[in-house]
Amino acid sequence: MTANGGVDPTAQVHASAIVDDGATIGRDCRVGPFCVIGPQVKLGAGVEVKSHVVITGDTEIGDHTVIFPFSVIGEIPQDLKFAGEDTKLVIGKRNRIREHVTMNTGTAGGGYVTRIGDDGLFMAGCHVAHDAQIGNNVILVNNVAVAGHVVIEDDVIVGGLSGLHQWIRIGRGAIIGALSMVTADVLPFALVQGPRAELDGLNLVGLKRRGVARADISALRAALKVLKDGDGSFRDRAAGLAGGADSQYVRELVTFITGDSDRGFLTPK
Template sequence: MGVQGRIDPTAKVHASAIIDEGATIGANCDIGPLCTVGPDVKLGDGVVLKSHVVVTGDTEIGDETIVFPFSVIGEIPQDLKFSGEDTKLVIGKRNRIREHVTMNTGTAGGGYVTRVGDDGLFMAGCHVAHDAQIGDNVILVNNVAVAGHVVIEDDVIVGGLSGIHQWVRIGRGAIIGALSMVTADVLPYALVQGPRAELDGLNLVGLKRRGVARSDITALRAAFLTLKQGEGSFQDRAKRLSEETDSTFVREMVGFVMGESDRGFLTPK
């Protein structure tokens, strides 16, 4: 069952679960049947492993996260360059990680850490690869594949069976339609859809649901049209917007465009 004192006395551990020595199990955790927890794992308070869950590697899971059956969390990266270096997976609080989800630790080439924020929903069959950086309130619908080094900011929804190419950044509040292959960066608050992932407007439904002021939505729509139809290069249009706008939301979009990109951008058609 592990080293005396490393498992909080309020934790509930099924008799068939295997908790390796060195693992830290927080207060009120519930470890279900046939789960396996490795020696370098740290589970926060109230974490639930339903059954048949594997948590391994140098992995931290935050308070009140629930992991559903047959998920494998913290295994080594699917990267042929990985040579056994010490890397981590850090998962935040109150996430729901559904059946058959896989999340890998980082690599030396990506900063050594794969990181998942708080309050996410990772539906059945999703994969989060090495060195990905996932924000808060992110939803990955069934069978989404997130490649290595991807950055997904807060409040993003990725539709089912979509793939995110390595090194892609997805800005805050964006929504990706189902069956999309995203190969370039996605602007904050953007709507992306189609098999080859085309930028198709703003995520107006998401903005309204979050209570964004009409004036900010109007400013974002005007900014989008400027990026789509203005003179000069995409970067030139974004730079002009930064000098002309007073909207915090537009400034965020412009800052994203002006930031470092390894993949370029999906641009308005």
């Protein structure tokens, strides 16, 4: 990335593209036909913007990210409270942002920044709203809608045509089935599905793919049973697990449940 704006001499910019003064186009970038790059945009090394892409606002895009045609990245929030304050969109490295994806900058009410991690896949038609915080290795399948202030931790998969309600958290390693409307926090490593999504067990396929030990998977299963059938409130049951949790995965589950939540939780059936 060039230090003070400008187009790196190794970058390739199509003659029909519009790159505003002040934009930073890093080394070995490729900007395709009919793209529009705004004056506050910063593209890292090796970023490819294929064609007919609009990147605007105070937007940073990490190295080797690829953005496919007709995406609009860094436009202002779809929030009537937004009053033109200076906000940002920060996208990490090696993301794949497919056709017609939209990602908005943040708002004053959400910390001013929408943030995307590394190595994500955002399939065609996805929307990431203001102030969302998305981790690494996240997959949003076609036409997923992520509302404002949503937190998605690492290694999450969200099935196509699903909607995530504002302010919810999706824990690490969770999977959400297609056509789900998620209105409460999703536990780490959980499997969630249904038109009004319900917690339906563990994401066993994801855990096995990541090489999680059988003992840890058994511990998570036992923890879910306690959360389902134990005494007291859901948070009380989680707190009761903390003392005897030998598995780091169970400890992560407990930390997630006992943390701050604006929407409550999808709980075991």
